[in-house]
Amino acid sequence: MNESRSVLEQTVGRIRALDEGAMRDAEHRLDRLTKPPGSLGRLEEIARQAAGVTGLLNPDLSRxxxxxxxxxxxxxxxxxxxxxxxxxxxxxxxxxxxxxxxxxxxxxxxxxxxxxxxxxxxxxxxxxxxxxxxxxxxxxxxxxxxxxxxxxxxxxxxxxxxxxxxxxxxxxxxxxxxxxxxxxxxxxxxxxxxxxxxxxxxxxxxxxxxxxxxxxxxxxxxxxxxxxxxxxxxxxxxxxxxxxxxxxxxxxxxxxxxxxxxxxxxxxxxxxxxxxxxxxxxxxxxxxxxxxxxxxxxxxxxxxxxxxxxxxxxxxxxxxxxxxxxxxxxIVEAAVKLMNEMATFESAGVSEN
The missing domain is CATH 3.40.50.10210 (Nicotinate-nucleotide-dimethylbenzimidazole phosphoribosyltransferase (CobT), large domain)
Structure with a gap:
């Protein structure tokens, strides 16, 4: 990192696009949960965003x-x-x-x-x-x-x-x-x-x-x-x-x-x-x-x-x-917990159709 750059310039340079791979993984996980696809609305959007922000499917946001x-x-x-x-x-x-x-x-x-x-x-x-x-x-x-x-x-x-x-x-x-x-x-x-x-x-x-x-x-x-x-x-x-x-x-x-x-x-x-x-x-x-x-x-x-x-x-x-x-x-914490703690169709033995 170039130390001659200001703190502001250095910080802006560190900001990256959301992690697309983590968001795809979140989307896949959300679609396998025991619910109709998209039925949790904004909670699903927030869960995807949290994955993209952190690069993790189950980030600890408790602090x-x-x-x-x-x-x-x-x-x-x-x-x-x-x-x-x-x-x-x-x-x-x-x-x-x-x-x-x-x-x-x-x-x-x-x-x-x-x-x-x-x-x-x-x-x-x-x-x-x-x-x-x-x-x-x-x-x-x-x-x-x-x-x-x-x-x-x-x-x-x-x-x-x-x-x-x-x-x-x-x-x-x-x-x-x-x-x-x-x-x-x-x-x-x-x-x-x-x-x-x-x-x-x-x-x-x-x-x-x-x-x-x-x-x-x-x-x-x-x-x-x-x-x-x-x-x-x-x-x-x-x-x-x-x-x-x-x-x-x-x-x-x-x-x-x-x-x-x-x-x-x-x-x-x-x-x-x-x-x-x-x-x-x-x-x-x-x-x-x-x-x-x-x-x-x-x-x-x-x-x-x-x-x-x-x-x-x-x-x-x-x-x-x-x-x-x-x-x-x-609400943000709940969205992440839903994505990670809900059963999937496979784990719960629930039929999808």
């Missing part, structure tokens, strides 16, 4: 982590959120103390929560906090770039390095989580910048803002795009100009998982914006993404369709944190 990236946003000064920016550091401490929704759900499914300060506008200290702070929140993208290109790359590489460490510790399945008051605004701006979607469609109510705030939020996205002119052909440029530090960190989580041949379960709107950027940086990374749910946030359906991802769940969730992704962890 799993949701990586919650936290960062603040200068665009909050424009009044785009129902909550003040001070909530970001407060919620980070809530994660670390085990009191957030993602903590409850992770305990329920046997996953670990890894909380990362990648750009919180406060100095936080906790023995379980992973500190990879690139800067104290982004700048206000309504009047200029949210961050420099170098800062965006540093944030992506921080996400990669965290996954590398976790994979080295034996984690084999990841989920994307985030915390950052105001972060549906840069997410929507990224969707518009990279897909050409209409602002009215891409920008939704986020934490539950009213009509006047929604109009203001859409105007802020238009101003940000006008002020920054992000290059649709350069995902890092768009990420730096109208993205967020935690979004960039999640891009790294996705790319790092793909480079380590681990499935990465993508949460809602913000995580999917990161998935869009990751898919533009490394198109092969899309094969490693498991879309968890269809968020209640306006624009998420359009975003998933653009990437080419079909969500597993539809629960009208819009919390973020990785909650929807964690809910999908057991």
């Amino acid at each position: 799993k982590a949701v990586v919650v990236m936290a960062g603040d946003h200068g665009v909050c000064a424009e009044g785009v959120s129902a909550f003040p920016a001070e909530v970001t550091p407060q919620m980070v401490l809530n994660f670390l103390n085990g009191g957030a929704a993602v903590n409850v759900l992770s305990r329920h499914v046997g996953a670990d929560v890894v909380c990362v300060d990648i750009g919180v506008n406060a100095d936080l200290s906790h023995p379980d906090l992973v500190v990879r702070k690139v800067k104290y929140g982004t700048a206000n993208m309504a009047s200029g770039p949210a961050m420099t290109r170098e800062e965006a790359v540093r944030a992506v590489e921080a996400g990669i390095e965290i996954v590398e460490g976790l994979a080295g510790d034996g984690y084999r399945m990841f989920a994307t989580g985030e915390m950052g008051i105001g972060n549906t605004t840069p997410s929507a701006a990224l969707v518009v910048a990279l897909t050409g979607a209409d602002v009215e469609t891409a920008v939704g109510r986020g934490t539950g803002i009213g009509d006047e705030a929604l109009r203001r939020k859409r105007d802020v996205v238009r101003r940000a795009l006008e002020a920054n002119r992000p290059d649709a052909g350069d995902p890092i440029d768009a990420l730096a100009k109208v993205g967020g530090l935690e979004i960039a960190g999640l891009v790294g989580v996705i790319l790092g998982a793909a480079a380590n041949r681990c499935p990465v379960v993508v949460d809602g709107f913000i995580s999917s914006a990161a998935a869009l950027v990751a898919s533009r940086i490394a198109p092969l990374s899309k094969g490693y993404m498991v879309p968890s749910h269809l968020s209640h946030e306006q624009g998420h359906r359009l975003l998933l369709e653009h990437i080419g991802l079909k969500p597993i769940l539809q629960m009208d969730m819009r919390l973020g944190e990785g909650t929807g992704a964690v809910m999908a962890f057991p």
